[in-house]
Amino acid sequence: MKLLFIAILLILSPFNDLDKIAKINKAKKEAKEAYLAGDYQMANSKYKLLIDSLGVDEEEVQLNFAHTQYQLNDTTNAVKRYQNLTESSNNKISSIAQQQLGQIQFDKKQYEPALEHYKNALRKNPSNQEARYNYELLKKILKEQEDNKKQEQGQDQQNQEPSEFAKQMKKKAEELVLLRKYSEAYNLMQLALQKDKTVSSFNDFINRIKDVVEIK
Numbered sequence: 001m002k003l004l005f006i007a008i009l010l011i012l013s014p015f016n017d018l019d020k021i022a023k024i025n026k027a028k029k030e031a032k033e034a035y036l037a038g039d040y041q042m043a044n045s046k047y048k049l050l051i052d053s054l055g056v057d058e059e060e061v062q063l064n065f066a067h068t069q070y071q072l073n074d075t076t077n078a079v080k081r082y083q084n085l086t087e088s089s090n091n092k093i094s095s096i097a098q099q100q101l102g103q104i105q106f107d108k109k110q111y112e113p114a115l116e117h118y119k120n121a122l123r124k125n126p127s128n129q130e131a132r133y134n135y136e137l138l139k140k141i142l143k144e145q146e147d148n149k150k151q152e153q154g155q156d157q158q159n160q161e162p163s164e165f166a167k168q169m170k171k172k173a174e175e176l177v178l179l180r181k182y183s184e185a186y187n188l189m190q191l192a193l194q195k196d197k198t199v200s201s202f203n204d205f206i207n208r209i210k211d212v213v214e215i216k
Helices: 004-034 038-054 059-071 077-087 090-106 111-124 129-159 164-178 180-195 195-216
Strands: none
Touching: 004 038, 004 059, 059 077, 059 090, 077 090, 090 111, 090 129, 111 129, 111 180, 164 180, 164 195, 180 195
């Protein structure tokens, strides 16, 4: 009787394996179709079935599950899954995981960390065009922000009330201009600017002298 039971198990085992494979393939197909259709809740339940119930631990499935969680705004779990996948020996998967971590940081307007993730994505896979596009776009955004910051700082300096020292230097420069000593006047204002930032309130005057010096 015991031998018969073992024999039955051996016969049924391949069928059980085939049945499991069929369930896995069916769940993968349904998960992919649901994701592409924008039904992220359905995709989420299918990927959960694959991983938790059917024991599938393939990196492609883990990556797609993370994408689904991201679409459902479950960023906490998506980040954990992406972070695990950055250690993948498959450079394409690791690159996509880094790219997605960058996107999550970008969504939060945390641009410096996002840029680093995009950079890491390109290190893993230089042919990742989406990561490259995002990297270049973010670099442009950061440069524009830096330029705007410098411009605002320059405007703030120009709007500052000139100090007595600044006024005295301008008066001396004006006297030199009357004597047509334009280079000396310009150099005087440049030295004054190094000592006192409020001299920048006379930038229009300084630039006019500069124009004359360059023409001469």
